[in-house]
Amino acid sequence: MSESDRFKKQAIAADLEEPVSEARNLAEKLGLEPYAVNYWIVDYDEMNELIAYGGFQNRYPHWRWGMAYDRQQKQGQYSGGKAFEIVNNDNPSHAFLQESNTVADQKAVITHVEAHADFFANNEWFGLFTQGRSDEQVDAAAMLERHARAIGEYMADPEIDRAEVEKWIDHALCLEDNIDQHRVFTRRLETDSSDRDLDEDLSAKLDELGLSEEVKAEVFDDEWLEQMDEDDAPASFPDEPERDLLAFVREHGKRYDEAAGKAVEMEPWQRDVLDMMRAEAYYFAAQKMTKVMNEGWAAYWESAMMADEGFAGRDEYLDYADHMAKVLASPGLNPYSLGKQLWEYIENTVNRREVIEHLLRIEGVSWRNLTDVVDFEEVLGHLESPAAVDAITSETLDALEEVPEEWVDREALEAAHAGEVDVDRYPWKVLTYEGLARRHYSLAKRQNRGFLSRVSQNELERIGRYLFDDARYSSIEEALADVDFTAGWTRMYDVRESHNDVTFLDGFLTQEFITENDYFTYEYSQASGQFHVSSVEAADVKKKLLLQFTNFGKPTIVVTDGNYDNANELLLAHQYNGVMLDLRKAGETLERVFELWGRPVNLLTIVKELDEHDIEVARRRNREPEPEERGKLIRYDGEELTIEDVPWEAVEHLAADDVDYDTKPEEWLA
């Protein structure tokens, strides 16, 4: 970095010091509990580099980062797109601000980052990697740097072919999603078969005997060990299907030695690389599992702070609105807008439920007649934030004496009176969490004003039937005075703690939401040769969407036998959920798995077959041909990839039919 460059960055950093510390204050007032965040000012190239390297400065040497950088740069060139923010999941988190961003952009990034840091710190799925010690032990940057150094050293080792290391990394990366991401990360796979330990023990004992290498090689060579192993080994292992393929090959895999023409033990560096790749896969898994939630969460709070709380100055607001609109408007289902909408939906429905529960306790109001006898305009009038908390300036501080005690941050108010707090600039400082919840109450916002009255009869009935304490209030005003205005936020905080994208979408994607946003499913028609809209039903949309999020949107592959055919072959199984594998890619992946197993590898799966004739006939009748499900065994023996039919009995156990992901209606093309 040149002197002037450093100087410039320092100047920007100085300008951002206040926004950074105030954003943190505001975030905490709003109930967020972020990790500490270190902010760095970087230039355009540095930003591209950071993005390419997944948000960290030191990663192992690999072409994929070069590729990502190349792509990042081209994207910038072609689309004029600028990178706004990058923050990594670590404690403390590190966030990077691009020096060329406008101040409004920087502020938006900072508020966005604070929310991400809260999510990293509090979402339980992130805790799996740190084994529940989430707060102190992430240490991601240190881990990745350690990996970078170790792999760099292997590559520099004259004994090891650099290209081999890179290829080995490639093999492992092919399985990076084949881990058991719902399990707490452990460094080693706990094997339940004790004979493995015996093997380890045996080797260890031999080591203890202090025999010379020559003797060991003569007498107790690998083959001998293997034989011992085979003698004791049960016919097949693992006992239960194993989802963590990376761990399994790390424990039991070998490598194929071209020269020797057989499987030999992996080199120590190879096992080490597998360990590292696996640890990184687990580290990044939580982010992949919570993309929609996490982005939505950040977008939600960014908007609350920037727009609603005026964190962007009036002059910066247009810049900000423009930026936000661009991010939310990217086509398709983008995680920012989907997530943000869902969070808002949660907030609104919980708040609505809270209000309805109180309204139902008014004398003479029941779920049957609520929409007829309650004047929603009046209700909304009461739900408006009182002027005292809505518009706070140094002139109106006295009005805060009239509002409930719990809304007001006494200490800050004193300070404001004394002129120590700039209330005109940071009005939120004199409020508490409860006060801010009142100030930001969702149902009173202009865009949500119709939400309350849109409550369905169904929902009213559901709430009404489970309601205790009927008939306590005599008027709307009295009923609403008891409403808990923090209900929406409280629920959101619970959800951000325990959910991942799958449960999030499953729990909160409703008919109302799907219809309102015009979502639909599509399926491929064999008869017409293209995709068609297949359903607009909420249940179908949700099902399809969940398919894309469950298990990283990938099919579930498990190890069912590490001693297949009693020949030490690997048998994988595809747990078929009605959607077949991409067979080409499966074949290519098997070729990689072979490298990590050293011996032939097999995959049992179920495919759907159709012949040209069936398609022809179906097309003439204007309907979709009915494919036939068949069992297949894909096998790669190191030389040749084969696919053969297996009897249905061999795969029957793999077919699960609890969810039907097919959304094709009966007569959809007619």
Place this chain on the structure above:
Amino acid sequence: MGLREDIERFREVGEERREDLAEFIQYGDLGSGRPDDIQIPVKIVSLPGFEYDRRDQGGVGQGQGGTPDVGQPVGRPQPQPGDEDGDGEEAGEDGGEHEYYQMDPEEFAQELDDALGLELEPKGKRVIEEKEGPYTDLTRSGPDSTLDFERMFKEGLKRKLTMDFDEEFLRELCKVDGITAREAFEYARGQNLPVSMAWIEETHREVADERGAWPSIEAVEESVERETVQQKIRREGLKHVPFRREDERYRYPEIIEEREKNVVVVNIRDVSGSMREKKRELVERTFTPLDWYLTGKYDNAEFVYIAHDADAWQVEREDFFGIRSGGGTKISSAYELAAELLEEYPWSDWNRYVFAAGDSENSSNDTEERVIPLMEEIDANLHAYVETQPSGNAINATHAEELERYFGTDADDVAIAYVNSEDDVTDAIYEILSTEGETNE
């Protein structure tokens, strides 16, 4: 370690992987490439993994202004939220779902030449007159700005030099005692002075009073200093150069006969009922790389797309591979339309390729009575027919066979190729592109 090295490695790896061009043509997703922008997924870049079959998986979309109707076709599937590679990136806008190696058509053509061992040399055809060389040629008329003044001045000067004469001397000469105009003229001509008889006569009259000032011509020669034209110009300056219209020359550019390599490619596809999805796809796999290749080889490539069943009609590229219709098949309809459309692309100016594809089904006698004569009639570097029959030959599907019987297998401007599976695609492309004879034109 470090960025530079990782980029370097990526380049190397990318290079290695581009050997897979043939494989890409056979199996890759061609849809994302247009003739002017070819995107080839770099295979290593998307390391393989266990994934769902894209078609079987289906997807979720968001309607633009309203929920669409069930059954309505959707275009290319929208990017799905699960598609992107998380990897901790919080970058605002994520990239697409695949990694592409972008190639321009020239590069593609070069790669394909290397991959398949092709040697197609495009021919320059149309002379582009606009191609102007230096302004070295001259003509007698033209805009003022191109008038060659230097030349005109020189010509004028030359004329002046030849026409001008020493007027003073001749005037004195006319004063010689008893001299007649005729004698003075003859003397002057004897001295090679370019004087006219009329001038002498006039001067002779003017000096009539002074006649006798000189006793003889010799006395004049001795006493009067003669001045050459050059001396006179030097003394008087160049007061007047006689410009004449006949000396005017205008510069105009030398025409360099630059020949542009133009190509027009006619893609004809049978879209009748019998053309199933598989056949459709195989045609796309064969035609698209041909389009790219020719785009890369020629300076200027234009494409004409014709769909036909029993009738033929012109379509846009976007629609060409997707169209399905009912009806029978009459291949000649497409050639008739092709002949008509090609009138805009005269054979003298354009290289022409006419590629047709179908499953060889045709109305009876159409091939022999109409198609073959049309193929012979339409001038083209190459006519090709791509037969696609993934599920074996139908009995009546004899179009390709008949063409082959008529034109023979080694005709140098007709190629017949058979594509029954993805594996045949590159062979077919080779067959077609290696057929074009060297003897054209």
